[in-house]
Amino acid sequence: MSNKISDLGESWLLKFIIDRISKIEDSILIPGDDAFDFICHGRIICSGDMLVEHTDIPPGMTLRQAGRKAIVAVISDLAAKGAHPRYIVTQLGLRRDMMIDEFIELWTGLEDACNEYRVKIVGGDTNESNELVISVFGIGFSEKPIPRTGARPGDIVATTGQFGTTYTGLHALFNSITDKKWDRLRQSVLYPRAKLSEGITIARLGLATSSIDSSDGLAASLQQLSQASNVGFMIDKLPIDPLAAEYAYRYGLDVFDAVMFGGEEYELVVTLPESAIDKVNAELSKIGSRLIPIGTTTEKKELNVAWQGSIRKVISGGWEHFTSKGLDRKRIISDSLNRATTHQK
Structure with missing residues (x-):
């Protein structure tokens, strides 16, 4: 037509x-x-x-x-x-x-x-x-919806996957980087997948204390859980996607930013007692999935991340409409490419 x-x-x-x-x-x-x-x-x-x-x-x-x-x-x-x-x-x-x-x-x-x-x-x-x-x-x-409000100090915080793919995938798309090596990164943006089976399984077990999806980015998701549950987080194992890290190093992107501030990964970020992680993962393994522990919940209401031998206190979040505080994706990926002038597509 x-x-x-x-x-x-x-x-x-x-x-x-x-x-x-x-x-x-x-x-x-x-x-x-x-x-x-x-x-x-x-x-x-x-x-x-x-x-x-x-x-x-x-x-x-x-x-x-x-x-x-x-x-x-x-x-x-x-x-x-x-x-x-x-x-x-x-x-x-x-x-x-x-x-x-x-x-x-x-x-x-x-x-x-x-x-x-x-x-x-x-x-x-x-x-x-x-x-x-x-x-x-x-x-x-759902008979057992998981709120954002139940996280307790001492809980494990875990994710259903690794991060950094959408941040680097957007960079590739905006800058017309077409190398097939990075197909999975571009596809994470063009063809995202919701972790529906994982969410249903986790809720059915009734062991998670809080849950949120990562559409606004890992940092923003953790901060939203922090606000809702009145807790903080100490992240000591960043869930870095290896291919995203390789891409970031090649094109001069900050790996930390790629993992924390990407957005639209559609992973789940959950908290649960340490004693529950093995049982939850045993059930998730039946659908070919797992939770990746990335840190612990703390009494002090702040987000701290162990990175390259030091502790970073994260204040700003991820994507946020109506404000310059949000991540300006187009500007960041353009600036980062300009910094990487010695790299080739």
């Missing part, structure tokens, strides 16, 4: 979407009604997230990948609470000059994520916007 969505109008968009929405089992309302209904089974867990074109879609990311990513972000939030995701509501802000083919590609990405995580889009809205905006609201269920 070569038409723009403005040639066909919102009525065409709504029909396209409604034709692809499945009726919820046992629901009274049909797709396209003013609202949707469902029968509750357990405690309802809800989360929302928004993807905005100029801040969240880097060079090289297709519309299909962007659509998928928007839903993955919400699934990751639900995973951090140990929820089984069930339904998705999408609000789309679309440019009037968007091509029909582009819209279909975007919708295909939304469907990709729904199929991957076994959720259904049950409703939403469309509107005209100056840039692409994808707002996603997720609904799930």
Whole structure:
């Protein structure tokens, strides 16, 4: 198709979407009604997230990948609470000059994520916007949601994976570094994965004292847990991805920054008693996963990290909208490339 969505109008968009929405089992309302209904089974867990074109879609990311990513972000939030995701509501802000083919590609990405995580889009809205905006609201269920508020001094803090891939992957994308050696780093940005099975498993065991997803970066996630639980952290084993570290050394990036301030890794950061780590990992091993202990929870409410023979006190966080305190990803990766003038792509 070569038409723009403005040639066909919102009525065409709504029909396209409604034709692809499945009726919820046992629901009274049909797709396209003013609202949707469902029968509750357990405690309802809800989360929302928004993807905005100029801040969240880097060079090289297709519309299909962007659509998928928007839903993955919400699934990751639900995973951090140990929820089984069930339904998705999408609000789309679309440019009037968007091509029909582009819209279909975007919708295909939304469907990709729904199929991957076994959720259904049950409703939403469309509107005209100056840039692409994808707002996603997720609904799930859990009998044992894990809060941010339960961490206790002496707990182990652990993650479901290593860090640094998205920071270095963004650098590669913004600077058109295409060496296949770094494919996994770029893919961490273009095709993120939520740790849903891990979150559900951890919640089912009932041993974690707090949990958060790392979409804002490791430092920010730890600081948010610190605020919620009124504790601090001593991180003595940074979860550094070896390939990310190699990339950082090659292109003059700071490995510490790459690990602490990347964002959108969609790993889980959890606290739990030291006595529980082996039991949790025994269960996680059944799904090919594990928790990586990175430090301990402290009474003093500050974030300290052991790094290269000294202790760094981390004050600033990771990505934060509306303020210069947040990590300016474009500026940092551009500046770092300029510093690495002797390196070759």
